[in-house]
Structures are given as structure tokens and as C-alpha cells.
Amino acid sequence: MKCEEQLFNPGERHSSRDCQLQLGHAGHHEYFGQTYPRPVPAEPDPDVADLIERAARKSHAWDLDEMATAPGATQTKYRVTYQRVGRHGGRNGSPAPAPLTVWAVTADGLAKHIAKDVRPYILSSGAEIAVDLEALQVAEGGAA
Numbered sequence: 001m002k003c004e005e006q007l008f009n010p011g012e013r014h015s016s017r018d019c020q021l022q023l024g025h026a027g028h029h030e031y032f033g034q035t036y037p038r039p040v041p042a043e044p045d046p047d048v049a050d051l052i053e054r055a056a057r058k059s060h061a062w063d064l065d066e067m068a069t070a071p072g073a074t075q076t077k078y079r080v081t082y083q084r085v086g087r088h089g090g091r092n093g094s095p096a097p098a099p100l101t102v103w104a105v106t107a108d109g110l111a112k113h114i115a116k117d118v119r120p121y122i123l124s125s126g127a128e129i130a131v132d133l134e135a136l137q138v139a140e141g142g143a144a
């Protein structure tokens with residue numbers, strides 16, 4: 001299967017040229033020996049990401065899932081501290097699990113990291129691990 005990216009010369013609005021190389025090729029597109037550079041994507045703009053974050057917080061619409069689908073969504077660093085996990089992580093004088101520092105984009109992603117982290121403290125393999133995101137402390141500015 002061919003790439004078939006339509007190739008334009010400067011100033012052209014229509015073109016009958018399309019890339020002759022295989023689909024998924026690396027480097028520039030090509031039409032009978034003539035190369036056409038790929039468009040360069042714009043760098044993510046931190047000011048735009050800040051604006052989205054501030055607007056979302058102000059309208060109380062802030063949500064990890066929304067962040068994941070919002071333009072400029074980025075991973076956020078979380079520090080998760082445990083009070084107790086199961087019967088052996090922080091109960092009956094045993095120490096609570098060490099805090100977890102983890103990067104996640106969505107709430108689901110964060111929950112999976114936490115579930116994996118606390119798994120050794122859960123004796124029953126059939127136990128369901130519930131993560132209460134309301135109780136988590138999100139570090140401002142992504143630094144924990």
C-alpha cells in the first residue's frame with residue numbers, strides 16, 4: 001500500500017501528485033525523485049495548557065478525564081500517601097505502605113498504578129481494590 005499523501009508545491013491549492021513511497025515510510029514524502037518535507041507540528045504551548053487548567057479550575061469542571069481529552073493534556077505527577085491498606089498495611093501497629101509517587105494522565109491510569117502498588121498488602125487475590133480519588137492530594141504544579 002502506498003503513502004499517497006497529496007503533495008503541494010508552494011502556492012498550489014490543487015495537486016495531482018501523491019507520495020509514491022510505501023505507507024508508513026520514514027522521512028520526506030517523494031514523487032518521482034522529488035522530495036517533499038513533512039509539515040512540522042507546532043510545539044505544545046505551555047501558556048495554552050495553563051489557560052485551560054485555570055479555566056477548568058475556575059468553573060469547577062476540573063477532572064482528570066477531561067484533562068486527558070483536552071488539548072495539551074499532559075501527565076501529572078501525584079504523590080499518594082496511604083493511611084492503611086488491607087490488614088497488614090498500617091493496621092495493628094504495622095507500618096502503612098510507603099508513599100507512591102507516580103505519573104498519570106487519567107483517573108483510571110492513576111487507579112491502576114495504585115492498585116499495582118498496594119497489591120502485596122492485599123492477601124485475598126479476589127479482593128477488589130477501590131481507589132477514592134476524592135481523598136487524594138494533588139500536588140500543585142505537578143511537583144510532588
Ligand SMILES: [Zn+2]
Nearest residue numbers: 003005019029
Ligand atoms: Zn509519503
